[in-house]
Amino acid sequence: MSRRRVTLADLAQAAGVSRTTASLVMTGRGRELRISHDVEQRVLRAADELGYRPNAVSVGLRTGTSRTIGFVSDTVATSRLAGDMIKGALEAARERGVMLFIGETEGDPDLERGLLHAMQDRQVDGIILAAMFTRTIKVPKDIGPAVLLNALPKPASGLPSIVPDEVEAGRSAARVLLDAGHRDGVYLIGAGPRLRDGPVDSVAAVERLQGIRDSGLKIAGARACPDWQPEEGLAATRALLAEHRPKALICLNDRLALGAYQALQDAGLSVPDDVSVVSFDDHPIASWLRPKLTTVALPYYELGRKAVEVLFAQMGEESEPGQVHRVAMPVRLRESVKPR
Amino acid sequence: MSRRRVTLADLAQAAGVSRTTASLVMTGRGRELRISHDVEQRVLRAADELGYRPNAVSVGLRTGTSRTIGFVSDTVATSRLAGDMIKGALEAARERGVMLFIGETEGDPDLERGLLHAMQDRQVDGIILAAMFTRTIKVPKDIGPAVLLNALPKPASGLPSIVPDEVEAGRSAARVLLDAGHRDGVYLIGAGPRLRDGPVDSVAAVERLQGIRDSGLKIAGARACPDWQPEEGLAATRALLAEHRPKALICLNDRLALGAYQALQDAGLSVPDDVSVVSFDDHPIASWLRPKLTTVALPYYELGRKAVEVLFAQMGEESEPGQVHRVAMPVRLRESVKPR
DNA sequence: TCGCATCGCTAATCCGATTTAGCAAAGGGA
DNA sequence: TCCCTTTGCTAAATCGGATTAGCGATGCGA
Numbered sequence: 131m132s133r134r135r136v137t138l139a140d141l142a143q144a145a146g147v148s149r150t151t152a153s154l155v156m157t158g159r160g161r162e163l164r165i166s167h168d169v170e171q172r173v174l175r176a177a178d179e180l181g182y183r184p185n186a187v188s189v190g191l192r193t194g195t196s197r198t199i200g201f202v203s204d205t206v207a208t209s210r211l212a213g214d215m216i217k218g219a220l221e222a223a224r225e226r227g228v229m230l231f232i233g234e235t236e237g238d239p240d241l242e243r244g245l246l247h248a249m250q251d252r253q254v255d256g257i258i259l260a261a262m263f264t265r266t267i268k269v270p271k272d273i274g275p276a277v278l279l280n281a282l283p284k285p286a287s288g289l290p291s292i293v294p295d296e297v298e299a300g301r302s303a304a305r306v307l308l309d310a311g312h313r314d315g316v317y318l319i320g321a322g323p324r325l326r327d328g329p330v331d332s333v334a335a336v337e338r339l340q341g342i343r344d345s346g347l348k349i350a351g352a353r354a355c356p357d358w359q360p361e362e363g364l365a366a367t368r369a370l371l372a373e374h375r376p377k378a379l380i381c382l383n384d385r386l387a388l389g390a391y392q393a394l395q396d397a398g399l400s401v402p403d404d405v406s407v408v409s410f411d412d413h414p415i416a417s418w419l420r421p422k423l424t425t426v427a428l429p430y431y432e433l434g435r436k437a438v439e440v441l442f443a444q445m446g447e448e449s450e451p452g453q454v455h456r457v458a459m460p461v462r463l464r465e466s467v468k469p470r
Numbered sequence: 471m472s473r474r475r476v477t478l479a480d481l482a483q484a485a486g487v488s489r490t491t492a493s494l495v496m497t498g499r500g501r502e503l504r505i506s507h508d509v510e511q512r513v514l515r516a517a518d519e520l521g522y523r524p525n526a527v528s529v530g531l532r533t534g535t536s537r538t539i540g541f542v543s544d545t546v547a548t549s550r551l552a553g554d555m556i557k558g559a560l561e562a563a564r565e566r567g568v569m570l571f572i573g574e575t576e577g578d579p580d581l582e583r584g585l586l587h588a589m590q591d592r593q594v595d596g597i598i599l600a601a602m603f604t605r606t607i608k609v610p611k612d613i614g615p616a617v618l619l620n621a622l623p624k625p626a627s628g629l630p631s632i633v634p635d636e637v638e639a640g641r642s643a644a645r646v647l648l649d650a651g652h653r654d655g656v657y658l659i660g661a662g663p664r665l666r667d668g669p670v671d672s673v674a675a676v677e678r679l680q681g682i683r684d685s686g687l688k689i690a691g692a693r694a695c696p697d698w699q700p701e702e703g704l705a706a707t708r709a710l711l712a713e714h715r716p717k718a719l720i721c722l723n724d725r726l727a728l729g730a731y732q733a734l735q736d737a738g739l740s741v742p743d744d745v746s747v748v749s750f751d752d753h754p755i756a757s758w759l760r761p762k763l764t765t766v767a768l769p770y771y772e773l774g775r776k777a778v779e780v781l782f783a784q785m786g787e788e789s790e791p792g793q794v795h796r797v798a799m800p801v802r803l804r805e806s807v808k809p810r
Numbered sequence: 811t812c813g814c815a816t817c818g819c820t821a822a823t824c825c826g827a828t829t830t831a832g833c834a835a836a837g838g839g840a
Numbered sequence: 841t842c843c844c845t846t847t848g849c850t851a852a853a854t855c856g857g858a859t860t861a862g863c864g865a866t867g868c869g870a
Contacts, residue, residue: 138827148850153828164848186591187536188826190527191855198571198592213553220574224581229588231538231569234560241564248569251526252538360758388758415755418700418728478857488820493858504818528856531825 136180145169145176152177156184190253199223199441200231200249202242203260203279215260215279218434226442228255246270256441264293264333275445279437282333288451290444292436295456296334299426300341302461303380303408306424308347310406310469312378315350318342319366319390320382322352328382329356338382338410350374358382363389371397377470378406384413387423402468412462421465429457476520485509485516492517496524530593539563539781540571540589542582543600543619544607555600555619558774566782568595586610596781604633604673615785619777622673628791630784632776636674639766639799640681643720643748646764646801648687650746650809652718655690658682659706659730660722662692668722669696678722678750690714698722703729711737717810718746724753727763742808752802761805769797 142152147169154160155173176182190196201219216232223230231249235242249257257274261267261281269278269287278291307316321328321335322342328335342349353370355362363386370376371393381387387409391401399405401421409416412427436457443449482492487509494500495513516522530536541559556572563570571589575582589597597614601607601621609618609627618631647656661668661675662682668675682689691714693706703726710716711733721727727749731741739745741761749756752767776797783789 149827150829150850151848157828164846166848169849183587183591185531185593185826186588187527187530187593188855189828191525191531191857192826192828194855196527196592216572217574220572224573227588229571229573229592232556232560232572233564233569234557245564247523248526248567251523252536252569253525253527385758392760415758418725418755420732489857490820490859491818497858504816506818509819525856528825529858531827532856532858534825
């Protein structure tokens with residue numbers, strides 16, 4: 131039904147010139163190599179009429195570049211989180227006329243190797259290695275141009291990393307309470323009081339705690355949770371309420387906050403009249419909860435964009451090896467914090 | 471640092487044979503074309519030692535096939551929904567040794583054209599056209615082998631479609647209540663009572679209503695909502711409670727159910743003791759809510775898998791044109807329905 | 811011993827572009 | 841008029857494989 135693609139040879143014939151000339155015109159090197167304006171127009175017109183588009187595979191073989199990058203994640207593509215990360219990467223890629231391969235490794239090293247090979251075999255120009263949760267990862271050998279997204283290389287690899295600025299986010303969360311006049315009665319749900327009290331391997335836990343500590347806000351107490359799920363937030367807050375009467379809660383993420391809301395409600399306490407709540411992530415539920423949850427957002431979209439930008443910068447010129455790019459986490463002021 | 475890739479020529483030289491012979495052995499046509507067992511082993515061993523992997527771009531140019539398919543969605547890749555759809559497609563693709571390009575059109579026809587071109591220029595073997603919500607879409611001309619995912623072609627196009635079986639889902643939801651002994655006092659939140667009372671263009675609304683009607687379950691009343699957001703569920707349920715005392719609610723999706731939960735709670739009604747709630751989608755919040763929400767799941771993962779399977783079947787032999795594949799929507803029995 | 815089939819492998823071509831090297835014609839200076 | 845540039849374009853090589861056509865050596869029957 132649809133007939134054969136128009137090739138450079140077809141175009142050359144239609145314009146009455148050689149393939150070389152047609153190619154020179156189409157790649158914009160006509161001026162440089164002294165193709166007359168007349169011939170140039172002839173080729174351009176023919177290309178337009180025939181709807182000529184260069185075969186990217188052929189170009190790839192000849193030039194070694196495919197205008198394609200690979201997005202390899204552990205399992206991020208499936209979670210809501212990843213959605214925006216991929217979206218950011220996708221848009222930044224589109225602006226540069228580049229396509230995106232995606233793949234998930236499920237944390238399986240064999241799958242990862244297979245995926246990377248499949249991408250390298252297709253001559254991707256670069257690779258984005260993404261992680262679901264901010265964490266350290268081991269970078270495979272001979273990966274070529276690459277950046278780490280939401281991850282840091284375990285043995286230093288010289289590859290650039292893009293991560294959310296969690297320490298500053300911790301400060302931001304604390305500052306929200308400070309600005310609202312909270313000086314005491316502030317409790318942590320999910321981690322703390324010591325930096326190591328929280329989910330293992332969680333960069334977010336440690337850095338958020340660090341930021342909160344930096345802020346100078348006095349923390350009255352804390353309940354650690356191993357997995358940051360809603361039930362844990364519920365249990366931790368319930369346990370907390372059994373002993374104390376908090377004026378404000380910093381939940382280490384929104385799922386914990388969801389549980390905390392339930393516990394507060396069960397205890398007949400009002401948010402934010404009795405207890406202010408601040409959280410992290412800006413998960414979709416944050417704006418569905420009532421009152422809407424004030425939270426410090428994970429900038430997934432921006433992280434994805436930035437990954438592509440840094441990857442291109444790296445492919446272009448020499449850049450400082452191993453640079454860590456921290457993306458700001460914006461505060462979403464909503465309804466769960468009240469001045470006192 | 472990392473040296474040049476191993477090419478077929480390198481392999482041939484290392485094994486002391488011609489490129490032709492090396493190629494024949496590596497593509498498994500050695501037997502067929504009478505390459506001796508001895509030489510075959512020599513080539514295989516050399517390939518192993520050198521770590522030879524054929525350059526997929528070159529193979530693509532020569533054979534015209536790229537072992538790559540394109541996944542084009544309106545904006546599905548960003549939503550939680552899409553996550554699983556992509557994941558299903560990804561796994562089915564990996565099982566077949568195929569890579570996935572992804573792209574989002576944002577509903578912009580120009581972007582869509584550009585994306586499709588970019589993919590065709592890279593010689594994708596087929597394309598999956600996916601939609602965020604089940605709906606009808608206009609299929610571009612000359613798209614080549616393709617399938618519609620979560621969508622139906624507006625002017626019939628002959629392309630196969632993969633959609634969730636919403637009518638059966640409607641029956642399932644009603645059956646859950648019937649099985650629990652509910653015969654009256656059942657209200658709808660989000661759409662109905664007439665088939666056209668619901669969000670415009672929503673295939674889900676119409677078909678779910680149809681299924682509910684098919685079930686024989688008597689519906690006492692309904693409140694339509696235009697956008698199926700939590701606030702609308704809250705408002706609709708509140709309005710309903712002002713006039714009636716429902717025994718059970720069928721919410722047309724989980725976000726509406728979230729709002730309904732809040733309204734019921736505000737009214738001092740208990741789920742499921744006073745009111746049973748059934749819903750659709752199996753959004754992540756469904757299992758976070760308390761009590762956990764019984765809902766009929768959108769089988770995103772299976773939809774994604776099926777799309778790849780159907781695409782391959784279509785690329786293979788002749789298949790019945792325009793076939794519609796309906797994927798079952800499983801009931802997730804949880805805690806929000808109580809027998810009476 | 812000749813002719814023909816079979817065996818085992820390879821030379822050459824092709825896919826669709828980019829790129830290098832160079833050729834024929836026109837122009838300019840001596 | 842001759843030689844040398846410059847102009848404007850093209851032939852041919854290349855990328856890395858798959859594939860077609862065919863070549864030399866051996867075996868076998870007559």
